[in-house]
Amino acid sequence: MERPAEIPATLWAQICKRATPPPNGRPVSLMNAMHVKRDLRQALPMESAVAVYAKLMSLAPGCRTVEMEIAPLESALEAGAGPVTRLNCGGAPLSNRAPVTYGPAQVPGFDNRGRRVLSGWLHGATVFGRSALIAQEGRLLLDATAEERVALPVELAFDPIVFERSAPDRAQVLVETGAPRRRFPRALSMLGINSVSFGHWMMEHLPQFLAAQAALGVDLSMPDGARLPVLIDTHMPRQHVQSLRFFAGAQGLDLVEVGKGEAVEVAQLFVTQNWMHAPHLLLTDQGLDIAALHPTAIGLAGTYRAVSDRVETLVASGDAAEAPAERLFWARKPNRHRAIDNWDEIRGKLEALGYKTCFPEDLSFDEQIRAIRGARRIAVQNGSGSLGLFLAAAGTRLLYLSHPDMSRLAMQVEAHAQTGVEMRVLAGSFSRRTDRWVDQSNYRIAEPDFDAAMAWLDAPMQEGAP
8 A cells, every 4th residue: 555644654664564464374463463553653643543554454444443441351250140150269378389490590489369260151242363352341351350450561452453552441442344243152262362372372271171171061062952162263373273172082172263353243152261360462571570460370280180180091092103201301492582502412411311302393282292291201491382291290300491580480380389290490591681571581501500400300200209
């Protein structure tokens, strides 16, 4: 389209570059779309900015914004007509223990009060592809309390249906009046802003799915015999879809793909809150107060502990290509951020001790679970793949390799402890410290610290004990 006169040529070139879909056929990333919204509002009033954005993103004719209130999801669930299950009452004091550490680690334990976690039916809801928001009765429902929203610096325009936040509790929402909508009498939504990230999937979406199975049955059948369709985002990693099919077993699932930003109306939507508030996109993780996320590690651990027997049965029923390795290096590709500078050296030392290197993204979900359940000792790098280890068997030892800034790690340590898995931390010194998101920093592990940590990880085990 032609450049609007109000937008400088250099800014317009940047906008057009970010608004161009990648050559792999996927839609424009949420990050690039967010920057396009910001850039347009820098030069244009709201109505004009939205009109240009709609053309650049090929949205339906008649696209406009409507200001809507942001309200807590838990309040809508409690006020609904259907019964509500309290998976956690919230408010109880919790302790998240600090791990044993090696190297220059900063892994404090912390005390907090876990959040309330509810599940139940929402009536007359609209969900959106890749969105964390649910529309109901003219409001946007977000799985965050007012306290959590104030405590955490979140860029709400990262969400595909939000053009900009207009106030702490209000947002300008994109509405495509000319776009057709699919409608379902009942559904379970796995849609979300975090649905493409494996770590968030294991912390949020998969526990929600398992909670639905616990409430409705493994086959998600309703009293009238119909089966609940499961809404999923297009272009999700294959392992996320495989995880749903893995836990569905022979019963199978009715999966329905939803495009980014697409609105789907559901007369009765089954919803489960998360065990912690996990916003996206944080403006920065510097100075983040982990207690403000109100994580409930014991609840998250309980979700996975409850399906442990099912996991064993499903693993045993599958076809094993080879015997699992007792020692694993659950690795991260060395060319990515959060990298270990002396990665080749660390990998060589681990493999010399009999540790098999695995990149989880190269494995199917079934293969990941088979490898994890078969291992007794696992060295794992800081990254989202590490959260797949919530499904490790009791008695497993985990050595977590990371940079020194790990203020959020005690929650993960506590969740593993609740499932009978001991997790210790091996930290390296920063080699490249990023400013906006410290968690993406690179690091280097010192040889004496590695040797001390491996003396624990590789020490003989007593049968039945970590």
